[in-house]
Amino acid sequence: MRFDSTRLLLVSALVLMLATHALASSGGPPESNMSGDSTVLNGCNCHGSGAPGAASGPSTEVVVSVAGVPHAYELGAAYELTIKVEHSSNTAGGFMMSSGGQGTFSWADDQAVRPAVGSNDSASAGSTSDNISHDDGTDPAVWLVTWTAPAEDGGDLSFYLAGNSVDDSGANDAGDHWNLLSFVINSPSTTSAQAELGTRTISVGDYNSLFVSEPDEEALAHERQLEIAEGVFVTGNALYFTSLIALIIGAVVQKEIMERKRGEGPEWLDKELAYPQGLRRAITSAVTFLLGLYWMSNGESAYLYGLSLFISLWAAYGVYRTVLAAKREPKIMDIA
Secondary structure, eight states, X not given: OHHHXXXXXXXXXXXXXXXXXXXXXXXXXXXXXXXSSBHHHHOOTTSGGGSTTSOOOOOTTSEEEEEEEESBOOTTOEEEEEEEEEOSSOOEEEEEEEOTTOSEEEOOTTSOEEEOTTOSSOXXXXXXXXXEEESSOBSSOEEEEEEEOOSSOOOSEEEEEEEEEEOOSSSOOTTOEEEEEEEEEBOTTSOXXXXXXXXXXXXXXXXXXXXXOOOOHHHHHHHHHHHHHHHHHHHHHHHHHHHHHHHHHHHHHHHHHHHHXXXXXXXXXXXXXXXXXXXXXXXXXXXXXXXXXXXXHTTOOHHHHHHHHHHHHHHHHHHHHHHHHHHSOOOOOOOO
């Protein structure tokens, strides 16, 4: 018997938890938030950053907007308002809106809108002068309502809107985000020029946060292929030119060894010709060497400064060969 009672209590608690969530989702937001403040003025801080263990506050990731808002109202005129709550990853959401009891809100039967909790009107009513809110959680979070201006001039009217974007996890958690919007509709006594401006869209939040691009796997794979191809190209060129330079240096060293072993060398060059030739080669070597160092220090392509340094070394080797040619004894040919 004790076991049955315990099981009954557990089942009852579970039913109450589910019922509480269902009522919270279908009945709209409460009139007051967790802090006891007005929800429409201060936000629903049981969601998002206000979830247990997190600091409360609105989120600029949520864009709350109202379209069709007049600059100045005309007495008794009806205005079609479009309320939106947008987020980059969440599509469902809810809202609460207040006109301070001025004018009347109304909506079609297909809109998930109701008089807000705490209103004197029935939850099933199709219009109210009190605050309004979502009825069931809406996905996408868009609602169409009509606001009819008061029949008498009430001065400038202040409107307040709280928008909540939810992640449909079934709980009030950090995946939900909310934001607050307020605006003023001027009285009919405002200048006719402003009254004739028509309607406007008013919003709050960071629109850039809505455009979070999803990674394109095909594009990422293409980029990786390009990186691999670039790496193969650079490595292949580096190995090719390194091998080429090594072959040239090896051939020069082998030639020098063979010439010394055989007592040979460059042909004799008269000093009157050797001096200008050596000077030209020395200048070429110095200029290309400095130019190569300059390009290297400025982060230019390795092919550019590598070629410049190679020319410098080759010209320096040319100076060495010129000196050897000038030092050789002239060979007198017997033409007899």
